[in-house]
Amino acid sequence: MPPRRTHTKSRAGCTKCKKRRIKCDEVHPSCGNCVKHAIVCDFSSAAGMSPAGVISTAPSSSSELPVSSPMTLDASPSPGNGQHQAMTPHQQGFFPQSTVTTVSPVINMTDMELLHHWTISVPSSLTGKDDIEFIWREVIPRLAFRESQGCLVHAILAISALHLAFVEPDKRAQMMCTAADHYGEAVRGVKDSVGVPTAIKKDNCEGLFASSTLIVVYAIANPMLTEKVSPPTEIPPWTMPAWLPLIRGVHSILKAVWTWIETGCLSPLLNGHNYVGDSAGEDDAMNALFQICTDKREQDADEIKDSAVSQAYFGAIHELQKNFANEIALRRKMVSLIFIWPVSVSDAFFTLLQERRPRALVIFAHYCVLLNKLEGFWWVEGRANYELERIERTLPEPWRKWLEWPIKMIRGG
Structure with a gap:
């Protein structure tokens, strides 16, 4: 008669196995016997706890998916291409059978902070009108959440970060880096969307318009904040500010779908684009501008002999x-006014401005007076004087007398 096999008694087995007087393999979170008989093992609910990554009680139906515990806010990917590792046979008996794998959610808390800041602070800083503030706070975020490219979300976060850099100097350097990252993504998204003109349709033109507008706002505000972080040792000569070609580029791309924008949910943003005032031809400053384009006694008279x-x-x-x-006629600050002139001038004038022709620079200096009327908005603050200083640095001495009116209007005195 063969000797009896020795065995070790199970003293830490589950309650179900002990009641049935059978050996428990003590496998967690569900022992082999409980898996075999499709019953809930009390290991799985012991002390109401379970191993990390496993839910504490059995799901009531196969439609429920396991929940990661604890949820990480900035989780590193789990082994296996960011998905949970394969389950053991015992775990398969505990978890519902499903082809769906779960991935730990990743939440960027900086972006959450920026989105919150946008909601409570930024819209009122972009405009002085309640109806337009509502558009920025309520309508435009909804447009952002439904777009596929993500450019509007990034544009919103870029401006929110830039505004935080403006109002919280201790965070300025960090927030400007964050803003630059989102700005880059917003620009790439817009470029991808407008790369094929036929891709601009009624359902995405409003999102592209809002994204492009915020990109322009960023381009206007960013140099001013950059100088606060790293002031220049001297005032450089004037160069074409990035936001001017941006405004013109956006207009040239979207003008084919402008009717959709004018009649859509963003139409309040376009108020003020229609000419409603009387002629301002009597204004001394405007008359002086006409004079430098007609008086043959002025510098570079040969230039204006060319009719073009x-x-x-x-x-x-x-x-x-x-x-x-x-x-003057509407007697209120209209943000749209500063966007109108850059898209209204001819390509020929824009080329002359790029070439830094003195007459073109003097005309642009007068436009800066209009820009200065929006000085109360943080993203325009200081921009008019910023441009004027560089024009002064660039213009030859005989032309500087034509800057008297812009200097007076922008700097006072």
């Missing part, structure tokens, strides 16, 4: 005149 050049100057002055008339 003189027409470009006249057109730019006329559009600026209309904008001042609008501002």
Whole structure:
């Protein structure tokens, strides 16, 4: 007769196995016998706790999925391409059978802070009108959450970070880096969306318009904050500010779908684009601008003998005149006014401005007076004087007398 096999008694087995007087393999979170008989093992609910990554009680139906515990806010990916590792046979008996794998959620708390800051602070800082503030606070975030490219979400976060950099100097360097990252993503998203003109449709043109507007706001505000972090040792000569070609580029891309934007949910943002004022031709400053484009006794008189050049100057002055008339007639600060003139001037004038022709710079200095009327908005603060200082640095001495009116209006005195 063969000797009896020795065995070790199970003293830490589950209650179910002890009641049935059978050996328990003590496998957690569910022993082999309980798995075999499809019953809930009391290991799984012992002390109401379970191993990390496993839920504490059995799901009531196969439609419920396991919940990661604890949930990480900035989790590192689990082994296996960011998914949970394969379950053991015993675990498979405990978890519901499903082809769906779970991934630990990742929440960027900085972005959450920026989104919260946008909601409570930023919309009122972009405009002085309640109806337009509502658009920025309520309508535009909804547009952002439904777009596929994500450019509007990044644009919102970029501006929120830039505003935090403005109002909280101790966070300035950090927030400006964050803003730059989101700005880059927003620009890439817009470029991808407008790369094929036929891809701009009624259902995405409003999101592209809002994204592009915020990109322009960033381009206006960023140099001012950059100088607060790292002041220049001297005032550099004037160069074309990035936001001017941005405004023109956005307009050229979206003008084909402008009717959809004008009649859509963002239409309040366009208030003020129509000319409603009387002529401001009597204004001494505007008359002085016309003079430098007609008086042959002025410097570089040969330039204005070219009819194409003189027409470009006249057109730019006329559009600026209309904008001042609008501002006077409506008697309120209209953010849209600073966007109108850059898209109204001709390509010929824009080229002259890029070439830093003195007449073009003097006309642009007068436009800065209009820009200065929005000085109360943080993203425009200091920009008019910023441009004027550089124009002074760039203009030859004989032309600086034509800056007297802009200097007076922007700096006072």
